[in-house]
Amino acid sequence: MKRRDALRSLALLTGGLVLVPSCDFSKEDILAAYQNLQITPTLKQLLADIADSIIPPGKIKGASDLSVQDFILVMVNDCVDENGQQSFMNGLQGFEEFSKKTKGNTFSKLETVQKEELLLAGMTTDAEAERDIRSFLGTTKRFTIQGFMLSEYIQTEVKPYSLIPGDYQGEVLIADIKTDKIHG
Amino acid sequence: MANFNIDAVKERTFQAIVIGSGMSGSWAAKELCEHGVKTLVIERGRDVKHIKDYPTTNMLPYEFEHRGQIPLEVQKENPIVSRCYAFREDAAHFFVKDKEHPYVQEKPFDWIRGYQVGGKSLLWARQVQRWSDFDFEGPARDGFAVDWPIRYKDIAPWYSHVEKFAGVSGNKDGLPHLPDGEFLPGFPLNVVERYFQDQLKAHYGGSRHMILARCAHITGNLDYYAQQGRAKCQSRNLCQRGCPFGGYFSANASTLPWAEKTGNMTLRTNAVVHSIIYDEEKGKATGVRIVDTQSKEMEEYFADVIFVNGSALNTNLILLNSTSNRFPNGLGNDNGLLGKFVAFHNYRAGISAEYHGHLEYTTQGGRPTSGYFPRFRNVFKQETDFLRGYAAGFSANRGVYPEQGGVGMHLKENLLNPDQYGPWRVGSHMMGETIPKESNYVALDPNQKDEWGIPLLRVNVDYDDNDEKMVKDYLEQMTEMFEKAGFTNIQTRDDRRAPGLDIHEMGGVRMGRDPKTSLLNANHQLHAVPNVYVTDGASMTSTATQNPSLTYMAFAARAAHHAMKTFG
Numbered sequence: 001m002k003r004r005d006a007l008r009s010l011a012l013l014t015g016g017l018v019l020v021p022s023c024d025f026s027k028e029d030i031l032a033a034y035q036n037l038q039i040t041p042t043l044k045q046l047l048a049d050i051a052d053s054i055i056p057p058g059k060i061k062g063a064s065d066l067s068v069q070d071f072i073l074v075m076v077n078d079c080v081d082e083n084g085q086q087s088f089m090n091g092l093q094g095f096e097e098f099s100k101k102t103k104g105n106t107f108s109k110l111e112t113v114q115k116e117e118l119l120l121a122g123m124t125t126d127a128e129a130e131r132d133i134r135s136f137l138g139t140t141k142r143f144t145i146q147g148f149m150l151s152e153y154i155q156t157e158v159k160p161y162s163l164i165p166g167d168y169q170g171e172v173l174i175a176d177i178k179t180d181k182i183h184g
Numbered sequence: 185m186a187n188f189n190i191d192a193v194k195e196r197t198f199q200a201i202v203i204g205s206g207m208s209g210s211w212a213a214k215e216l217c218e219h220g221v222k223t224l225v226i227e228r229g230r231d232v233k234h235i236k237d238y239p240t241t242n243m244l245p246y247e248f249e250h251r252g253q254i255p256l257e258v259q260k261e262n263p264i265v266s267r268c269y270a271f272r273e274d275a276a277h278f279f280v281k282d283k284e285h286p287y288v289q290e291k292p293f294d295w296i297r298g299y300q301v302g303g304k305s306l307l308w309a310r311q312v313q314r315w316s317d318f319d320f321e322g323p324a325r326d327g328f329a330v331d332w333p334i335r336y337k338d339i340a341p342w343y344s345h346v347e348k349f350a351g352v353s354g355n356k357d358g359l360p361h362l363p364d365g366e367f368l369p370g371f372p373l374n375v376v377e378r379y380f381q382d383q384l385k386a387h388y389g390g391s392r393h394m395i396l397a398r399c400a401h402i403t404g405n406l407d408y409y410a411q412q413g414r415a416k417c418q419s420r421n422l423c424q425r426g427c428p429f430g431g432y433f434s435a436n437a438s439t440l441p442w443a444e445k446t447g448n449m450t451l452r453t454n455a456v457v458h459s460i461i462y463d464e465e466k467g468k469a470t471g472v473r474i475v476d477t478q479s480k481e482m483e484e485y486f487a488d489v490i491f492v493n494g495s496a497l498n499t500n501l502i503l504l505n506s507t508s509n510r511f512p513n514g515l516g517n518d519n520g521l522l523g524k525f526v527a528f529h530n531y532r533a534g535i536s537a538e539y540h541g542h543l544e545y546t547t548q549g550g551r552p553t554s555g556y557f558p559r560f561r562n563v564f565k566q567e568t569d570f571l572r573g574y575a576a577g578f579s580a581n582r583g584v585y586p587e588q589g590g591v592g593m594h595l596k597e598n599l600l601n602p603d604q605y606g607p608w609r610v611g612s613h614m615m616g617e618t619i620p621k622e623s624n625y626v627a628l629d630p631n632q633k634d635e636w637g638i639p640l641l642r643v644n645v646d647y648d649d650n651d652e653k654m655v656k657d658y659l660e661q662m663t664e665m666f667e668k669a670g671f672t673n674i675q676t677r678d679d680r681r682a683p684g685l686d687i688h689e690m691g692g693v694r695m696g697r698d699p700k701t702s703l704l705n706a707n708h709q710l711h712a713v714p715n716v717y718v719t720d721g722a723s724m725t726s727t728a729t730q731n732p733s734l735t736y737m738a739f740a741a742r743a744a745h746h747a748m749k750t751f752g
Contacts, residue, residue, distance in 0.1 A: 054591045060600065078255040116592045123591075145588065149599060152246045158600065161244060164418045168551035170374030174544055174605060184596035 034077040036085055043092055044069055049108055050095070050137075051144045053115040060184045061153055063144050071147035072140060084139065091136020098122060098133050158182060193486065198224040198450065200747070201472050201487040203457050203502065206303020208720040208736040209493030210435030210443070211346065215744035217448040221752075224485055225440075225449060226474060228456040228494075229299035232278075232306065234413075234436045238426030240274045248273045267685055268296045270307055275424040278306050288629050290644035292682035295497065295689070301453060302436035303495060304687070305733075307424050310400045310432050310552065312352050312734035313575070314343050318361045318563050319728035322617075326562075326571050329525060329620045330696040332725050333706035336363065342738035350433035350737065351409055353417075353553070354398030362395075362558040362730075368404040370396045371419075371551045375542050376580035376608045380555075383669040392665070394578050397556035400433035400734075412438050419550030432552065452485070454478055456636050459506040460490055460515050460716060468715045469515070475636040489715050489747045493740065496721030497526075497626055500692040501641045503718075504628050516710035519700055522693060524625040526645050527727045529688040530574070530616030533655045533678050535662045537671035539580065539608040546582040546605065554579035557612070559729045561657065570653035574616040575729035576662070580608050610671055614658040617729045618683075619650055620691050645683045688732055690724035707750075708743040715751060719743045 028040040051063035051072065063069075076088050099107045102121060103114050110118065122130065122137045148154060155161040159182070202213045205227040216223045231237070245251060252273045259266040262282040271279050280297035287295060298304040317336045324331040340363070347366040354367040373381070373396055384392045401417040402409050409415065414430030414437055423432050430437035443449040455474040461484065463470045471486035492499045500523050506515035514522045554577050561573030586602035588595065624646065628639040659676045666674050683689070696702020699711035704723050710716045719740040721732060 055596050055599070056592055058593065058596070060596070062596075075250060075253075078257070079250055079253050081256060112592070116590075119591045141591070145599065146251060150245045150251050152244070155244060155246050163242060163244070163420055163422070165421075165550040166419065166548065168371055168374075168419060168547065168549040170372040170377070170547050172546050172548050174546050177546070177548075179601075182597075182600040184593060184600055 034073050036077045036082075037073065037089060039073060044073070046095060046107060047072060047092060047140065050119065050140055051147075053112070053119055054141055054144045055148050056112070058184050060158060060182065063148055066148060066151045066153055068144050068147040068151070071151075072143040075143045075146075076139065080139065084135070087132045087135040088139050090132035091134075094133060095122075095136070098130065196471075196484060197486040198222045199487060200224070200489045200491065201226065201485055202491040202493060203472065204303065204493035204495060204499075204720065205301045205440060205451070206298070206435055206493065206495060206720075207305045207308070207733050208740040209491065210302070210305065210439035211737045211740035212491040212493060212717075212719060212744045213443045213449055214439040215741050216748065217443040217446040219748055220446075220448060221748060222448050223443070223450070224487065225443075225451045226455050226457060226472065226485070227301050227303075227451065227453045228477065229301065229303075229453065231451070231453045232301045232426070232436055234430065234434075234441060235426070235428050237436075238428065239277070241422065241425045241428050243274065243425075264294050265296060267294055267681070268687070270424045272424075274422070275307060278424070278426075286632075286634065286640060288632065288640050288642040290642055291646050293643040293645050294682045294684035295643065296684065296687045297495065297498075301440065301451070302434055305433070305435040306426055308733055309731065310423065311556075311731040312347070312350075312398050312400050313556065313558070313730040314363045314365055315339070315728050315730055315735055316361045316363050318559075319726070319730070322572060322728065323726050326566070328571065329726050330694070330698070330701050333695050333697045333702075338706070339735070339738050339742065342742040343734065345741055346734065346737040349412075350400050350438060351402040351405075351414070352398055352734075353401045353403040355396050357393070357395045359393060359395070359558055361563050365398065367398065368402060371399075371401075371403070371553055372396075373555060374547050374580055375545045376539055376582075376610065377555050377578070379542060380578070380580070380610070380669050384665065387665070387668045392557070392560045394555050394557050397553045397577070399553035401552050402431055412442060414438065417552060419552060421550045421552055423552060455483075456638065457494065457502050458482065458636070458638055459502065460492070461486075462506065462508040462510060462515060462713065464508060464510050469713050475638070477636060480636060489717070489751050491740070491743070491747075492716060492718045492722070493720045496689045496692065496724075497641060497643070499718055499720055499722035500526075500626050501628070501638070503693060503722075504626075505639060511712070515716065516693075516703055516712045518712050519703075521622075521701070522703055523627050524622045524692065525620035525694055525725075526624045526626055526689065526691045527618045527620040527724070528645065528683045528690060529686040529727060529729070530618055530647070530651050530654060531613060531686040532616075532647075532651075532681055533658050533676070534611065534613040535659065535666065535674065535676045536609065536611040537666050537674040538606075539610055539669070539671050541670065542608065543605070546584075559617075561661075568653075568657060570650045570657065571619060572617040572650075572654075573729065574614045574654055574658050576612045576614050576658070578610070578612045580610045582606075582608050610666070612662055614655070614662075615686075615729050615731070616651065616654045616658065617727050619648065620694070620726060621648065626692055643684075645689070647683065688721070688727070690721040690727050690732060693718045693722040694725045695723050696725060707746045708739060709746075715747075717743045717747060 048064040048069040055063040323329040355370040356364040417431030454477045458473040461471040504514040557576040559573040584602040632640040695704040
């Protein structure tokens with residue numbers, strides 16, 4: 001345990017780039033940056049793929065172009081309570097199984113439309129056995145939207161944020177506001 | 185060696201000492217220094233220099249690791265401060281963390297503190313409404329606490345004095361119970377807020393008003409404020425981070441640099457006051473004992489006049505801990521009332537609703553203030569089954585909400601092109617006057633001390649039946665007004681928050697006419713130790729409904745001039 005703690009500290013000091021060999025979980029290493037979660041590189045890639053299906057790339061960059069998966073994991077690790085973290089992990093770990101059961105293949109092998117159908121099914125499922133899938137997808141969608149909309153890219157290049165919003169106007173006709181359509 | 189000691193004492197001797205560098209202390213310091221008084225300002229926390237020590241002030245939303253949210257582990261370690269609306273990633277460094285400065289809650293009390301130069305003046309909501317005689321005469325008329333020894337005419341010129349210097353934006357509303365002041369141009373109310381004003385006029389015949397809240401922001405007279413190095417408010421609404429424009433009043437942006445410029449101010453930071461030194465032969469206070477928060481060494485400083493502006497409850501703590509043969513129960517505490525009759529503002533209730541009119545309009549830009557209901561209950565005469573009344577905030581907002589259903593390209597397009605204007609959302613929160621009672625008190629813990637050897641404060645403050653009735657009345661009256669205005673989907677709440685979270689704790693060292701029933705006289709001097717002045721929230725005899733900082737500032741300026749006349 002001591003060695004493991006030391007490695008974790010080292011990993012944190014180096015920004016989580018170090019992989020900590022796991023004593024008990026699997027053949028795969030655990031990413032040390034998220035100390036409350038058991039995230040392997042494979043799970044993180046799966047999360048990135050799911051986020052990318054929620055907000056896909058196009059003319060405007062998509063979720064994984066902006067590494068939204070990193071943001072999701074930071075938020076779940078730091079700002080979600082233990083129960084929520086547990087549901088999130090169960091859902092993430094069980095997601096490939098859910099994909100195979102529902103669509104007959106692992107997530108990455110599905111077509112775009114199938115992926116979206118699968119996500120929508122998971123987000124609305126009432127099955128008791130799929131409760132964690134639903135919770136995991138709800139959390140992931142929420143943080144994907146937040147991470148995407150509040151990313152540096154969106155806030156500087158697409159919809160620039162201004163620290164100085166301008167004088168208050170309390171009676172602006174909506175019809176007079178000109179906005180250009182942004183094609184995603 | 186003898187000479188060395190004399191020099192050491194000389195170096196530690198000033199004409200005045202001000203304990204606390206926040207809202208009221210900085211005002212005392214500014215007035216004293218400006219008039220040539222050599223003043224030592226003692227601050228328990230670290231220095232916070234204007235602009236330089238505002239690390240988050242120009243940070244963009246994506247630069248906050250959790251986009252503003254406080255991580256759960258920090259919240260668990262600091263449950264008290266985590267309940268404060270402004271304790272977010274961008275301003276957390278200006279708040280006291282629970283663990284670092286413990287106190288004893290005999291009853292739940294959320295004590296929100298800012299231990300640094302400038303204190304909570306960096307964090308305040310910047311609302312500055314004047315009191316009137318309907319407030320100062322409240323205790324005498326309604327038979328609670330004791331009569332204030334001052335009236336509006338005593339404080340009015342000092343309100344003007346601080347408003348001019350601090351910069352207050354507002355409208356002249358001509359209301360006897362919320363007197364007009366020295367106002368810079370007001371921010372606009374929006375179309376729905378003006379609609380609601382008209383509705384109140386129509387339904388209540390001029391007996392209820394919703395006006396623009398007066399706020400301590402610069403909106404004009406820019407050359408004058410440039411002398412302080414301050415500029416026009418840019419409506420950033422990021423005030424709690426510290427403002428690089430000095431657009432709102434803080435001690436850091438305004439009064440402290442002004443005092444410093446005179447060359448008469450010495451600032452001693454990281455120095456927690458242990459007690460005030462009372463010299464029994466001279467029959468007066470002669471100085472202050474501090475503990476250096478880092479070295480933990482005790483030091484003494486001396487002065488002819490001492491201002492205690494340590495924030496309401498800490499001012500109580502300092503005086504209670506200042507014991508001597510003459511004052512075994514705390515400085516100036518001959519009647520045993522020191523620490524008692526603590527009160528606060530009741531912020532428990534709120535209301536929100538929708539309005540589906542004026543849907544062709546929205547708002548643009550930012551505004552650092554909102555609408556305000558001056559008290560309308562029991563103002564001119566007693567008319568309810570509870571004493572006093574409440575003020576209330578009010579605002580209407582129109583937001584754009586992207587449709588967030590589904591996933592994929594469809595969701596992305598919706599997020600990037602939000603065109604779903606929801607209805608107007610309107611809301612209000614109450615600010616109720618609470619009645620000071622002897623049973624609401626603070627005291628020193630007989631055993632537990634903090635890491636600087638100072639006794640922990642025990643806090644025993646609670647709501648009473650009057651407060652319960654007032655919550656009920658606020659919700660009833662607001663619901664009625666909202667219904668009459670055609671607002672729908674009305675939601676009321678009573679969050680039953682603990683006292684303290686209003687951050688308007690007051691009293692314990694109250695003013696009064698009679699030394700038997702009060703601690704301070706009409707000039708804010710301790711009755712029994714006239715060279716000690718208390719001009720912060722501790723001095724409050726009653727609480728009224730107005731956000732109190734403006735009154736503390738005016739008190740401090742007025743008392744500083746009294747001290748200069750008396751001890752100069």
